[in-house]
Amino acid sequence: MKTFCGRANPTTGEMEWVEEDENYDYHQEIARSRYADMLHDKDRNVKYYQGIRAAVSRVKERGEKAIVLDIGTGTGLLSMMAASAGADFCYAIEVFKPMANAAVKIVEKNGFRDKIKVINKHSTEVTVGPDGDMQCRANILVTELFDTELIGEGALPTYEHAHKYLVQEGCEAVPHRATVYVQLVESKRMWSWNKLFPVHVKAEDGEKMIVSPSEMENCPGVPSVCDIQLNQMPSSDFTILSDVVTMFSVDFGKPVRSASTYYRVQLEPVKSGKAQIVLSWWDIDMDPSGTINCTMAPYWVKSTSAFQWRDHWMQCVYFLPNEEPVLQGEKLYLTACRDEYSLWYNLQKARGEEENKADVRVESPVCRCQAHLLWNRPRFGELNDQNRTRQYIKSLMRVLKTDSVCLCISDGSLLPMLAHYLGAKQVFTLENSAVSCSVMEKFFKANHLEDKIKIIEARPESLTSPHLEDKKISVLVGEPFFTTSLLPWHNLYFWYARTAVTSHLTSNVTVLPQSASLHMMIVEFQDLWRIRSPCGTCEGFDVRTMDDMIKNSLNFRESKEAEPHPLWEYPCKSLSDPLEVLTFDFRKTVPQHCLSSEGSVNLLWKGKSHGAVLWMEYHLTADISISTGLMQISNEKNCEWNPHCKQAVYFFSSVIESETLSDLPSAVTYAINFNTKTGEIAMDFKL
Numbered sequence: 001m002k003t004f005c006g007r008a009n010p011t012t013g014e015m016e017w018v019e020e021d022e023n024y025d026y027h028q029e030i031a032r033s034r035y036a037d038m039l040h041d042k043d044r045n046v047k048y049y050q051g052i053r054a055a056v057s058r059v060k061e062r063g064e065k066a067i068v069l070d071i072g073t074g075t076g077l078l079s080m081m082a083a084s085a086g087a088d089f090c091y092a093i094e095v096f097k098p099m100a101n102a103a104v105k106i107v108e109k110n111g112f113r114d115k116i117k118v119i120n121k122h123s124t125e126v127t128v129g130p131d132g133d134m135q136c137r138a139n140i141l142v143t144e145l146f147d148t149e150l151i152g153e154g155a156l157p158t159y160e161h162a163h164k165y166l167v168q169e170g171c172e173a174v175p176h177r178a179t180v181y182v183q184l185v186e187s188k189r190m191w192s193w194n195k196l197f198p199v200h201v202k203a204e205d206g207e208k209m210i211v212s213p214s215e216m217e218n219c220p221g222v223p224s225v226c227d228i229q230l231n232q233m234p235s236s237d238f239t240i241l242s243d244v245v246t247m248f249s250v251d252f253g254k255p256v257r258s259a260s261t262y263y264r265v266q267l268e269p270v271k272s273g274k275a276q277i278v279l280s281w282w283d284i285d286m287d288p289s290g291t292i293n294c295t296m297a298p299y300w301v302k303s304t305s306a307f308q309w310r311d312h313w314m315q316c317v318y319f320l321p322n323e324e325p326v327l328q329g330e331k332l333y334l335t336a337c338r339d340e341y342s343l344w345y346n347l348q349k350a351r352g353e354e355e356n357k358a359d360v361r362v363e364s365p366v367c368r369c370q371a372h373l374l375w376n377r378p379r380f381g382e383l384n385d386q387n388r389t390r391q392y393i394k395s396l397m398r399v400l401k402t403d404s405v406c407l408c409i410s411d412g413s414l415l416p417m418l419a420h421y422l423g424a425k426q427v428f429t430l431e432n433s434a435v436s437c438s439v440m441e442k443f444f445k446a447n448h449l450e451d452k453i454k455i456i457e458a459r460p461e462s463l464t465s466p467h468l469e470d471k472k473i474s475v476l477v478g479e480p481f482f483t484t485s486l487l488p489w490h491n492l493y494f495w496y497a498r499t500a501v502t503s504h505l506t507s508n509v510t511v512l513p514q515s516a517s518l519h520m521m522i523v524e525f526q527d528l529w530r531i532r533s534p535c536g537t538c539e540g541f542d543v544r545t546m547d548d549m550i551k552n553s554l555n556f557r558e559s560k561e562a563e564p565h566p567l568w569e570y571p572c573k574s575l576s577d578p579l580e581v582l583t584f585d586f587r588k589t590v591p592q593h594c595l596s597s598e599g600s601v602n603l604l605w606k607g608k609s610h611g612a613v614l615w616m617e618y619h620l621t622a623d624i625s626i627s628t629g630l631m632q633i634s635n636e637k638n639c640e641w642n643p644h645c646k647q648a649v650y651f652f653s654s655v656i657e658s659e660t661l662s663d664l665p666s667a668v669t670y671a672i673n674f675n676t677k678t679g680e681i682a683m684d685f686k687l
């Protein structure tokens with residue numbers, strides 16, 4: 001069956017009706033899912049198996065039958081472990097239908113049909129009794145319902161319900177317990193993801209400073225979790241202010257309460273500094289004694305031998321509502337508040353206990369300044385990147401004249417203010433959404449520019465001469481950046497917008513950036529390859545059904561798609577030189593014909609070709625460019641990526657491995673096509 005879905009095309013900006021197979025969403029979900037990454041997580045799998053074996057033995061030693069409830073069985077892995085460990089029967093619950101179907105097949109293929117019953121339901125719908133889904137309550141509860149924040153996937157309400165209705169009192173639980181750890185740090189880099197720092201502009205008539213509206217300074221931000229590969233954050237990018245502290249634990253073998261609550265710990269800074277960030281991670285004990293422990297602790301906390309790379313569980317960065325100067329040795333209270341699904345943190349200086357209790361702010365953080373709705377964390381980081389801002393300043397100084405009439409097209413950009421300070425006669429900014437209009441208004445007010453820069457809330461195609469006070473635009477600027485872009489080339493929307501406003505431009509208009517280019521490089525990933533690579537067998541269980549299912553979903557569209565990843569978090573080595581594959585001339589309008597590029601790229605260094613990375617570079621002027629991708633390659637061929645942007649990754653369907661240079665295939669051939677009508681880039685690679 002096909003259905004029509006309406007959506008705005010991120011590149012062309014046009015509303016379009018796309019015919020979508022009804023299965024598209026679930027294929028996307030499987031293709032982009034974390035199942036493969038979990039099955040590759042050896043450390044997790046081994047420890048679950050040990051924990052499950054130990055739990056089954058304990059039940060058997062008591063002379064009881066081992067009845068297992070596995071909530072969120074996925075591939076059926078944990079139930080198969082239990083059955084192999086001697087469990088008498090397993091109820092494997094899975095809410096996602098395609099996965100439940102896969103679990104049935106996998107269970108059968110591995111010969112556990114008589115021991116495992118797969119139930120395609122949400123656990124809260126499962127019934128117990130002679131006619132129910134389960135004959136009786138289980139005495140072993142096995143789950144893996146955790147996300148990086150531990151509780152974000154609904155583990156607490158699921159456990160709460162299971163203890164009330166699905167398992168016996170005093171049941172065994174694998175994992176037995178989870179513990180959340182925190183550490184207080186100061187980090188300009190991470191703080192720059194949440195607050196806008198003052199921007200200094202050296203103009204001809206002296207130094208100017210762009211400041212944030214005061215509402216922004218005191219805004220608690222948004223509650224969504226900030227989860228990152230903290231192991232990629234060099235220790236030089238943050239200062240540790242406290243020891244690692246245990247924030248709270250959840251015992252899964254006892255009734256669990258999911259209702260909102262808070263936890264409070266006392267801590268003494270080991271160093272004076274500015275408390276800004278709470279770093280957090282968790283571990284799980286698979287058994288009551290805590291001997292089988294699986295931890296997400298970052299590199300400076302645990303020994304490197306315990307290291308397991310994984311992407312389905314990372315570490316969390318929490319932003320305190322305000323930065324707080326703290327002194328070494330002073331008494332502080334750190335409070336973690338949580339609702340059913342998320343956590344947030346507060347820091348208080350120690351005072352009377354009663355006073356502190358009254359202080360706990362239980363409601364979750366809500367952005368009051370709207371900037372946190374307009375700019376996500378990487379975008380804050382990008383706007384705070386002084387090197388980047390300097391490039392824009394330098395290039396604006398080159399192109400602006402005293403009679404310049406300037407139009408800016410980018411979402412929530414600082415460029416209009418820069419253009420004003422750098423001498424444009426008049427500045428207009430086109431803002432696409434009510435939120436960006438409102439944030440820009442606040443900024444202009446805070447900087448006394450409300451009469452100097454005019455905000456136009458319109459789409460480019462509906463721009464009229466009265467909007468521009470009947471003036472023609474002599475300088476058109478964009479970063480470009482649009483909140484709707486997911487893949488690097490979606491910001492080519494600037495080109496379409498430029499085309500739509502052509503009648504408002506002077507004949508010798510300057511467009512900044514004057515052009516853009518798409519670049520590509522073949523890489524070997526240190527770890528990221530795991531998320532898209534087949535598993536075959538996992539702890540002795542055949543999970544190829546899952547591999548086939550993922551492969552089928554990846555190939556669901558005629559041409560495979562590239563996916564966005566923030567590569568600063570995922571180390572890789574270059575195997576080829578970077579190559580410019582397409583260029584886009586913003587001085588001209590978008591052409592009718594497609595732009596395409598074919599050729600071959602030489603593999604110069606030995607390694608595994610996992611895929612191609614693609615990114616955009618913007619040529620602000622003839623000699624000033626900005627890269628949203630590659631920044632540098634080290635002598636060892638390690639790549640350094642722009643830390644504020646996601647790059648596009650195209651995973652090859654088969655990996656070529658070369659141990660020596662002589663058995664290197666000389667090249668990878670590619671064909672890349674930019675369809676100017678649809679704004680889509682199709683690509684094909686042959687190894």
Ligand code: SAH
Pocket residue numbers: 038039071072073074075076077078093094095096099121122123124143144145154158
């Ligand atoms: N147990 C598997 C898969 C874990 S992923 C393994 O360890 O490899 C978690 C799975 O739980 C997902 O497939 C999700 O769809 C499912 N799930 C989450 N909450 C659930 C609930 N309350 N009831 C049923 N399934 C649930």
